[in-house]
Amino acid sequence: MRFSDAFEARFTEMLTHYPTKRSVLVPTLLFAQDEVGYVSEDVIAELATRLELTTLDVRNVMSYYSMLVTKPRGKYNVQVCTNIACTLKGGDELLSHCAKRLGIGHKGTTADGQFSLEEVECIGACSWAPAIQVNYDFHENLDVPKMDAVLDGYAKK
Amino acid sequence: MGTRGFGFGMADANITVDGKKITAPAGSLLIDACKNAGIEIPSFCYYPNLSLQGACRMCVVRVDAPKMPKLQTACTTTISDGMVVTTDSEEVKQSRKAVVEILLGNHPLDCPVCDAGGQCELQDMTFTYGASESRYVEPKNHKQEQQWSPVVFFDSPRCILCYRCVRVCNEAMDVAALGVENRGVSSLIVPNGGDHLDCEECGMCIDICPVGALTSGSYRYKTRPWEMNHVSTICTHCGDGCKTTLGVRSSEAGMEILRGDNRDKSGINDDFLCIKGRYAFDFANREDRLRQPLVRKNGVLTAVTWEEAVTAVGDKFAEVKQSGGVFGVIGSPRSTNEEAYLLQKFARSTLGTNNIDHQRTADFPAFVSALAGKPEMAGSMRDAYMVPAILLLGGDATDEHPLLAYQVRNNVRLHSAKLYVVNSQEIKLKRQAAEFAQIPAGTESGVAAFLAGDDSAVAAIATAITSADAWRALRETLRSAQNLLIAFSSDLQGDGIANIAKFAGSVSGAKVICLADYANSRGVADMGLYPDLLPGYASAAKAGLDLAGMSAAAQQGKLGALLVVGANPVYDLGFAADSLNNTFVVVQDMFLTETAAIADVVLPSASAYETSGTFTNTSGDLQLVKKAGDLHGTKPDFEIIVRIASAMGVDVSTLVPLGAGTTADMGQSRGAQSGEADRSAVYLQKQGLEARVSPFDAAALFDEIQRLVPGYDVSRMNLMAGNDVRTTTAGKAAALPASRGESLRPAHDTLFSSGSLGRYSRVLNSVAENRDSKLVEVAAD
């Protein structure tokens, strides 16, 4: 399986940081997902081989972490936090607004593959609630109009 | 972790539990210390000898109040001197009740149809802690039941996530076919193949599951635990001698076996069973079991009565004997000791021939002779779990000796035993090996010679992986090992065995096990199913024909009659079918085998699970074979032989001693009470009256075996109590000529085959097919 050179360089380097190979597994799964779009069967098999684990081991670890997914999703994954700080500041409204605007629900993906929607737990933006992450980018202190602007921005990209 | 429970050599700690003073080794687990003192602490996740979890929270107790503010889990708490523990307070009971309640919330209440109903730990806990009234009114999380293999089904909503199955598979079996996926309430036990299991199909996960989440393909939804009879007997497949408790139900055919397990851990195998012991009893229930005697009439095998069939055999045998014809007798390494002893006695005294043999899978005569005078050097199956060092020479124990492999693996895991593997292949047990020495194929005897001191032998056994120097170092290591147990495969014979025994003799406390393939290979060898050896390996005055000799005689038209008991010489012992055209062939078997198909008379015999008697496993452990029930129309081989003798006009008491000196405590051979003490006989004997036993009673012959076969003078009481007792044939029997050639036919069974019997097991076949089809799929892409 081919990953980017940057991936390979980081992978090789990270292996030297730990006394056991499998220690690199969690961050590496996320990096692999960033490249492939999701944790595919190939990724699982490849990492299992590289780290001398069974594919069962890799699956067991992978399925524990909520950022890792086994199905492709939209180019922009809109993650709306509805945890305590955000819910008090309108996170639920943002979520239902996104759902309406994108025509998808929690963990859904638009037909054109541009957007996915996800309700997520606290993303560490409580003092700037309500907040969302689109892929890894934070957008904070939102309301419905600002949310629309954020989505418009991505739609244009 | 697993070793914690042992606490060998540790100082004692005095603790107080519920006001009671208890003493146990410091550092032992509180749950074990309490259990040993008769204080039961409930648990789901704790399982002796598996790693600790602390996951179910059932075992909570109060420890050292008020210093420790929270309840503690007894399964993870190690005891120390002065500890004060409360296990029976309201607080503790309430906490346990709440765990059961919380667990039952999402748990399906399908006890009435659940396989585990009646022996479910969750049911028992609910009963004990009174959490039967549910507060739960929410919808339950549902998931479809899945089939993971021909023998394993999984019903996830019933799973309480105790992780016992995962641990037994990982730790005790070293298969690691089960894992946990997702987290939180979505956590799921999952198989390694995604939607199926790719494993040894041992079924350990099923029996260890405290609830009905993992169920057995062969047993599920067939019956309830309390509707079966549970009969503890010995597995009929390989030579290791696992105890298997058969769950039996009466049926139209007489009886049906539904389940095999060893949940009560009463045997040498603790709770281990491989696929064969746990599931491959199913051959016994096949519809094509022979249930009526057949006699060839006008060239066609025709169903007749027992009377007619036995008379036909008796008449013909008498006639052959009269006319000085040649007899051949072939026994089976799956017969009981009593049947084998009777068969050779019948051959020698009734038929008057030494032409008797069986499928030999190990050179026991050489082994016995090599250990002559040193009974303490014969190793047992239990030793494999206890000794500090083990040398495995040849063979693949995981396939051929699953129990031995299990014992060794867990000895390494739990007691840090050192394992040395010498093999031409990288067998699975290499993973547990402290050292692995690779040899060129077929050079096992060279290893024996080298170990015994022949330095020149090293050239032939050195490889790229194990150099001559490495060999010398390994020999030194082994020489200085304490209580080394050596188990060798059938690759060693004759001189090879003598050499390994010589080497063992030079290592302090060393013991040896000679590995053979079938359930009673060792026993029938001890009983003298040889043309040249009598019971106890005494030399016969004049050697008879062995298998090859009989086959040759048949070929030449010189074999007058052939009696085949539980063997299939046409299929796997080198007899050409048409060579037997002029021989009167009598077959006692369960199925119409290739040999039975050409026989003149076929007598339907009982399987080992329908027979009472004894088996001697490959390491000389003698155990009771208890019959699970009768299949209508069949008879045990023992009875059939006696009937043939009787039909020949022989006084059967010369074969089966009746009258003085016999006891009947092994029960009748048939009927509901079979396998249990014959109470009337015991009573009669106490009154000084003679117990009148049936001539079909195998037990009557066991007395003679005990008297006449060296090494079988075991404690009858221990044996009867269902324990394994040690025979010491190896050590007592007379030395044999060193170069007595043995022609072995090892079975090279895998986990999914069992000599010529395996093909009658649907379970084994379906598992094997399942695996083959997967291999094909893989090969196709």
Place this chain on the structure above:
Amino acid sequence: MADLVSHPDEVKVVSRRFGLGAANLDRYLELDGYKAVQKALAMQSADIIEEVKKSNLRGRGGAGFPTGLKWSFVPKESAKPKYVLCNGDESEPGTCKDRLIFEHDPHAVIEGAVIAGLAVGARKAYIYVRGEYRYLSLIMQKAIADAYGRGFLGKNIFGSGIDFDVFWHGGAGAYEVGEESALMESLEGKRGIPRIRPPFPAVVGLWGGPTVINNVETLASVPHIMLGGGEWFANLGTPRNGGTRLFCLSGHMNRCGVYELPLGYNLKKMIYEVGGGITGGRSLKAVVPGGSSTPLFRADEIDVAMDFDSVAKAGSMLGSGGVTAIDDQTCMVKFALRIIKFYQHESCGWCIPCREGTDWIKKSLTRFHAGGGLRKDIDDVKYLAQNMLGRTFCPLGDAAAMPIISIVDKFRDEFEAHLEGRPCPHAKEGDAANALLPMLAH
């Protein structure tokens, strides 16, 4: 990225360099960077620990365990390597402070980790950053690389003859991994299932070696203690509660943000003066004083000094520094439901009471809030939570139970107002959430 705020009552210690560009190594050096570690290199390890003990620094990750004492538990001799593990999994709802430290002062974390290593005899430190904080991971990685570039890390640091490695490590979404033993499992490439304790990490931790685990803010405080002295730091706070804390003000306050205030600062003042009072002129109903796992205060219970001991005495916990204000328009049933939804989603599933208890409470409160409640549910929910409290494998069960128990106890009238098919009295017109809250899939 996140906006910075300030208030005259602030005492800037950990946040001293916020907004000053200290992620740049040269800038950091101008701002007294890497002086503390050099000072520590000249000290005996026992003296470092002594200084930290004197500072009364207590863990900022949640439990408030005295840091110096924790370090002193690490055995002097060890056959296996020792490690320092910086806990940057920051996931406790209401908490967003470690994020600012990573962003504005990453070298302080490195420096703190090295000093901790010198104190306990470790020569390797790992900084675990939650997976969602990708941009912070990049900042952290760059900071580490820069420090190696100058010889501040790696072989023979500052010519001391000591080799010291600091590595970055990333998560992939799991709150439970913030629990220290689950954190180690995760770092070792496993599922984030906590370990059985004892043995404690200080004795048997990463790969079996003794391991010191500290929160980001805890470690970032250490260089300041080295430079300013333990006594100075201790005096910033209250007795046994040394120093300052980053308080994350969130919820219905006019000036939400992360403020550094001395320990012992009054909560009421924090909400009304620092936080600027309740939005929209509404009144306060309740406060979450230390992240979502802490028992709530009613509006009339907030005259509390915000240090570990005082808050504990008042029946809650200082926790992770997340202070969330809740106004009088908020439905407390819905709030309880949102909290339990989180813990249900994040339970690792290892033990029965936590796995099944959180799921059960979530289901009951969902039905209850939607108008299908029964009177007995109120007591049942509390009963379940009480039977999780102190009975689970790790403190996540407590974290889920404590706020639920406090909400049922303190806002029972709101539960009763939902009974007999009545919809949520706080629902707004057309409020979709009133029918059923958006539910996370698991």
